[in-house]
Amino acid sequence: MTNNNHPVRVRFAPSPTGHLHIGGARTALFNYLFARNLKGAFILRIEDTDRERSTQEYTDFILKGMEWLGFEWDEGPFHQTERMALYREYVEKLLKEDKAYRCYCTAEELEVRRKALLAAGKKPKYEGKCRNLDPRLPAGSLAGSTIHDPRKYCIRFKAPQTGEVVFKDICRGEIKFNREELDDMILLRTDGTPTYNFTVVVDDVTMHITHVIRGDDHLNNTPRQIQLYEALHSPTPHFAHLPMILGPDKQKLSKRHGAVSVVEYKTQGFLPEAMLNYLARLGWSHGDQEIFTKKELIAYFDLHTVGKSPSVFDIEKCKWVNHQHMVRLSDQEIFVATKPYLEELGIEIDVADYDFGTKAVCSEKERGKTLKELAEVSAFYFRDALVWDEKAVEKWLNEEGKKRLKMLREAFAHLKNWDAASVQIAFKEVQEKLEIKKMVDLAQPCRVALTGTTVSPGIFEVLAILGQERSLKRLDHALNTPAHK
RNA sequence: GCUCCCUUCGUCUAGUGGCCUAGGACGUGGCCCUCUCACGGCUAAAACACGGGUUCGACUCCCGUAGGGAGCACCA
Numbered sequence: 374m375t376n377n378n379h380p381v382r383v384r385f386a387p388s389p390t391g392h393l394h395i396g397g398a399r400t401a402l403f404n405y406l407f408a409r410n411l412k413g414a415f416i417l418r419i420e421d422t423d424r425e426r427s428t429q430e431y432t433d434f435i436l437k438g439m440e441w442l443g444f445e446w447d448e449g450p451f452h453q454t455e456r457m458a459l460y461r462e463y464v465e466k467l468l469k470e471d472k473a474y475r476c477y478c479t480a481e482e483l484e485v486r487r488k489a490l491l492a493a494g495k496k497p498k499y500e501g502k503c504r505n506l507d508p509r510l511p512a513g514s515l516a517g518s519t520i521h522d523p524r525k526y527c528i529r530f531k532a533p534q535t536g537e538v539v540f541k542d543i544c545r546g547e548i549k550f551n552r553e554e555l556d557d558m559i560l561l562r563t564d565g566t567p568t569y570n571f572t573v574v575v576d577d578v579t580m581h582i583t584h585v586i587r588g589d590d591h592l593n594n595t596p597r598q599i600q601l602y603e604a605l606h607s608p609t610p611h612f613a614h615l616p617m618i619l620g621p622d623k624q625k626l627s628k629r630h631g632a633v634s635v636v637e638y639k640t641q642g643f644l645p646e647a648m649l650n651y652l653a654r655l656g657w658s659h660g661d662q663e664i665f666t667k668k669e670l671i672a673y674f675d676l677h678t679v680g681k682s683p684s685v686f687d688i689e690k691c692k693w694v695n696h697q698h699m700v701r702l703s704d705q706e707i708f709v710a711t712k713p714y715l716e717e718l719g720i721e722i723d724v725a726d727y728d729f730g731t732k733a734v735c736s737e738k739e740r741g742k743t744l745k746e747l748a749e750v751s752a753f754y755f756r757d758a759l760v761w762d763e764k765a766v767e768k769w770l771n772e773e774g775k776k777r778l779k780m781l782r783e784a785f786a787h788l789k790n791w792d793a794a795s796v797q798i799a800f801k802e803v804q805e806k807l808e809i810k811k812m813v814d815l816a817q818p819c820r821v822a823l824t825g826t827t828v829s830p831g832i833f834e835v836l837a838i839l840g841q842e843r844s845l846k847r848l849d850h851a852l853n854t855p856a857h858k
Numbered sequence: 859g860c861u862c863c864c865u866u867c868g869u870c871u872a873g874u875g876g877c878c879u880a881g882g883a884c885g886u887g888g889c890c891c892u893c894u895c896a897c898g899g900c901u902a903a904a905a906c907a908c909g910g911g912u913u914c915g916a917c918u919c920c921c922g923u924a925g926g927g928a929g930c931a932c933c934a
Contacts (some may be wrong), residue, residue: 562932593929816893
């Protein structure tokens with residue numbers, strides 16, 4: 374169905390009435406992967422025909438999210454508000470071919486009918502009151518006519534009423550709708566602006582979209598749109614409806630579930646590639662593989678293997694995936710990635726200390742699942758004024774602990790070489806001299822003095838990274854502080 | 859109410875009629891490693907929504923039921 378002369382063309386078409394959220398990002402991802410996998414074009418289109426709710430601010434948020442995730446688009450962003458003339462043109466075409474008509478019904482009238490139909494247990498569809506009005510009757514100025522009809526009107530699609538619409542969804546297989554179910558939808562509102570179902574079709578036709586990949590909340594719109602393609606004498610694209618992403622309570626993902634915007638995951642310290650990886654695994658899989666690079670995702674992605682049922686966004690697994698990606702980074706990369714989060718904590722690192730910073734941060738890489746966590750957990754390296762864990766101080770920096778630390782401090786002070794091995798030897802000597810059976814009884818006081826807490830990388834590693842001067846300073850400080858607040 | 863869609867461990871998923879005593883991963887429990895915490899290794903518990911068919915044989919095909927979701931706008 375796709376060949377070299379006809380490369381695939383897909384689009385991601387968010388409406389700027391909110392942030393780029395997880396679900397939207399996944400839709401964008403699948404479009405992107407599909408396009409890249411088949412060397413096709415990925416187009417970005419902003420569906421901003423809802424002037425009430427669309428804002429430039431949201432458009433910017435969406436663009437920022439796309440950039441962070443690395444979804445480079447090949448064409449666009451196109452804005453529907455800039456294509457109004459085009460929609461008018463297509464309405465004229467339909468009007469001329471008697472495939473659309475003017476409807477003078479008021480919103481109030483319609484609402485009354487809608488409620489009545491619903492109350493009668495019927496599907497609330499437009500009953501076609503204006504469907505067979507003579508089109509030559511006086512019309513308003515909307516269509517460029519010079520004759521004025523004082524009544525307001527909108528333009529409706531004259532939908533075929535018999536037979537069925539059948540299409541083959543790439544993810545779901547064959548889907549059928551009875552045309553009777555579909556009513557005469559509005560194409561142009563009374564104020565002359567086009568509606569969603571119409572603009573998507575006109576845009577997808579004129580942009581030569583070959584595959585429409587979108588959330589399955591659009592499944593019900595598809596037959597209406599297909600009728601429009603038919604009326605426009607345009608071939609219908611292939612459709613792929615993606616299952617939704619749910620919150621832990623199996624409800625549609627919303628603010629209640631935490632992060633609204635994908636950009637929020639950036640501030641939480643997630644790597645964009647990890648997000649791609651996790652999002653891709655929601656609804657799609659490739660054997661037993663869990664960790665994918667972007668390249669692998671592009672190489673392996675296949676719409677046909679996308680599942681049908683909705684999936685729950687599990688932040689714990691997302692963190693695990695993130696950690697897997699973090700650990701695969703080089704030491705330099707980890708440091709560079711973590712630096713902004715350290716700065717967020719008020720820790721500025723001089724270029725001269727990058728080597729120290731790299732060692733410090735990387736020594737903690739097993740302990741932080743996000744860059745933010747990594748920054749938090751390695752912060753002690755950079756601050757001489759430690760944040761004391763009260764319980765730890767109470768337990769390990771008591772009289773006995775300090776007595777031991779004093780010995781340790783002396784031994785460390787006399788060391789000529791300062792590296793993990795030398796420090797370990799000195800440590801062991803003190804341990805033996807004091808007849809401390811378990812290493813933990815000497816290591817913990819030392820660890821608390823050095824880090825403020827009972828948790829850190831191996832004590833010799835911490836000592837080595839900190840360096841002799843800084844280590845002694847911290848030991849002194851711990852020894853000289855009678856009671857830490 | 860009507861129409862359409864969905865249904866494998868708590869979660870993400872593998873599975874396309876016999877390979878399934880249903881596999882992997884996250885999470886959870888246990889053990890090992892160990893100077894703390896992690897990491898890592900091993901291990902355990904944990905699922906085919908239900909009921910009918912079809913078939914020599916169904917997680918896999920068909921039909922119902924139940925549950926969930928979406929749409930039915932001059933929102934997108």
